[in-house]
Amino acid sequence: MPEESLVTLVVNGRTRRIAVDTRTSVLDLLRERLGVTGPKKGCDHGQCGACTVLLDGRRVNACLVLAVAADGSRVTTVEGLADAGEPGEPSELQRAFVECDAFQCGYCTPGQLCSAAGMLAEAKDGWPSAVTDDLAEPTDLTREEIRERMSGNLCRCGAYVNIVEAVRRVAE
Amino acid sequence: MRPFTYARATTPDEAVAQHTEGAAYLGGGTNLVDLMRLGVALPSHLVDVTRLPHAQIETDGDGLLIGAAVRNSDLAAHAVVRERFPMLARAVLTGASGQIRNMATVGGNLLQRTRCPYFQDVTRPCNRRDPGTGCPAREGEHENLAILGHTPDCVATHPSDMAVALAALDARVRVHGRGETGLDDLYGDDPVRASALRPDDLITHVRVPPLAMRGTYRKVRERASFAFALVSIAAALDVADGVVRDCRIALGGVAAKPWRARRAEAALRGGPATEDAFTRAADAELAAAEPLRDNGYKIPLARNLVVRTLGELT
Numbered sequence: 001m002p003e004e005s006l007v008t009l010v011v012n013g014r015t016r017r018i019a020v021d022t023r024t025s026v027l028d029l030l031r032e033r034l035g036v037t038g039p040k041k042g043c044d045h046g047q048c049g050a051c052t053v054l055l056d057g058r059r060v061n062a063c064l065v066l067a068v069a070a071d072g073s074r075v076t077t078v079e080g081l082a083d084a085g086e087p088g089e090p091s092e093l094q095r096a097f098v099e100c101d102a103f104q105c106g107y108c109t110p111g112q113l114c115s116a117a118g119m120l121a122e123a124k125d126g127w128p129s130a131v132t133d134d135l136a137e138p139t140d141l142t143r144e145e146i147r148e149r150m151s152g153n154l155c156r157c158g159a160y161v162n163i164v165e166a167v168r169r170v171a172e
Numbered sequence: 173m174r175p176f177t178y179a180r181a182t183t184p185d186e187a188v189a190q191h192t193e194g195a196a197y198l199g200g201g202t203n204l205v206d207l208m209r210l211g212v213a214l215p216s217h218l219v220d221v222t223r224l225p226h227a228q229i230e231t232d233g234d235g236l237l238i239g240a241a242v243r244n245s246d247l248a249a250h251a252v253v254r255e256r257f258p259m260l261a262r263a264v265l266t267g268a269s270g271q272i273r274n275m276a277t278v279g280g281n282l283l284q285r286t287r288c289p290y291f292q293d294v295t296r297p298c299n300r301r302d303p304g305t306g307c308p309a310r311e312g313e314h315e316n317l318a319i320l321g322h323t324p325d326c327v328a329t330h331p332s333d334m335a336v337a338l339a340a341l342d343a344r345v346r347v348h349g350r351g352e353t354g355l356d357d358l359y360g361d362d363p364v365r366a367s368a369l370r371p372d373d374l375i376t377h378v379r380v381p382p383l384a385m386r387g388t389y390r391k392v393r394e395r396a397s398f399a400f401a402l403v404s405i406a407a408a409l410d411v412a413d414g415v416v417r418d419c420r421i422a423l424g425g426v427a428a429k430p431w432r433a434r435r436a437e438a439a440l441r442g443g444p445a446t447e448d449a450f451t452r453a454a455d456a457e458l459a460a461a462e463p464l465r466d467n468g469y470k471i472p473l474a475r476n477l478v479v480r481t482l483g484e485l486t
Contacts, residue, residue, distance in 0.1 A: 152269025
């Protein structure tokens with residue numbers, strides 16, 4: 001059996017078919033082979049969230065997903081977030097990050113944006129979090145809820161206060 | 173990372189047949205892929221079991237039948253789980269991050285490996301990783317390791333939150349072609365062995381019997397979110413006229429497996445539902461604790477968690 005495999009991914013709406021070493025993560029495939037460098041490699045251990053992408057609409061750590069295991073999936077990176085609205089125009093979430101000054105160095109920002117996009121969809125589907133009081137009832141995205149739900153994304157510059165504010169604006 | 177071959181199984185029989193010498197099952201990969209990158213896990217072949225037909229949550233009377241390929245986030249978001257088993261939903265929600273819960277599977281969560289720093293560092297000895305090499309954790313860095321059930325060979329803790337709730341719920345783990353086992357037997361009593369399963373044993377479902385008690389899950393950790401438990405508790409309590417009719421208690425972060433506190437439960441049943449009784453019950457369980465040099469704090473922490481959580485459930 002080969003240690004190389006043909007993988008098909010739909011990356012930001014574009015079908016990409018490529019032979020990969022089975023050891024390749026989705027993150028490395030995107031960055032090193034497909035030139036999609038929005039997702040960042042922070043820790044490569046699933047602890048920092050800088051590599052967050054949407055895989056079939058759900059936020060995941062691209063560093064921990066093997067490309068072979070993602071065969072046939074849709075991948076949305078920060079580059080693809082804008083396409084939901086006017087092509088080439090930043091999304092509401094991206095504009096909110098700019099307006100709220102929700103970053104300093106910007107390295108974690110692509111992951112923060114993809115994570116926030118995935119998290120807003122989860123909240124819209126009624127998913128609870130660890131800080132939700134009554135699990136049976138729908139919950140509002142308070143600052144506390146946003147902080148808890150975004151805890152998989154670290155920001156070494158400490159822009160958390162403004163990240164929470166940006167996400168809260170979009171959630172309203 | 174060591175080279176490996178990859179195959180995607182579509183039936184349990186095919187998965188087991190694919191699991192040859194040196195192979196590993198791949199679920200969400202959140203732990204396994206990391207361990208492969210660290211050189212701790214060295215599979216020569218991966219059998220992807222995420223596309224097996226075990227991704228549903230079914231209600232089983234008043235209980236649940238949870239497929240092993242169900243993602244953690246789907247388990248915690250499921251309406252019946254939230255309504256009837258809030259202890260389980262809360263345990264899952266306190267684990268890891270939103271991203272990781274979207275990837276991690278129920279079967280993989282049960283079989284995830286310890287986060288003991290020595291196990292994860294291939295430059296240091298570890299009886300779990302390399303049997304017979306020793307356990308430097310006993311004299312070394314062990315603030316977050318076990319106080320109960322450890323041996324001279326291994327003082328690791330089990331990192332799962334979900335498994336602590338499942339232990340309290342008397343869940344049964346279904347292994348393909350091998351029937352069902354409780355969590356105590358799934359993990360066994362030897363900390364060096366991560367589980368009593370054979371390498372090619374495939375978990376297909378977790379069955380959760382009904383629970384007619386109010387339950388919850390609490391977790392103490394070093395930061396507010398996205399951290400493993402120092403100590404956690406899954407507890408359920410049924411009190412009538414001030415008397416404990418029934419109860420369940422399991423502790424996380426204290427042993428190599430979710431620690432079902434049967435001594436505490438026995439001490440509570442039929443007695444008064446008072447803070448004094450809760451404290452005595454916790455002490456009955458923790459009398460067996462053997463803290464290491466730097467983790468004695470877990471004893472009062474566990475005691476306080478038991479007393480406070482039972483108090484809230486009363």
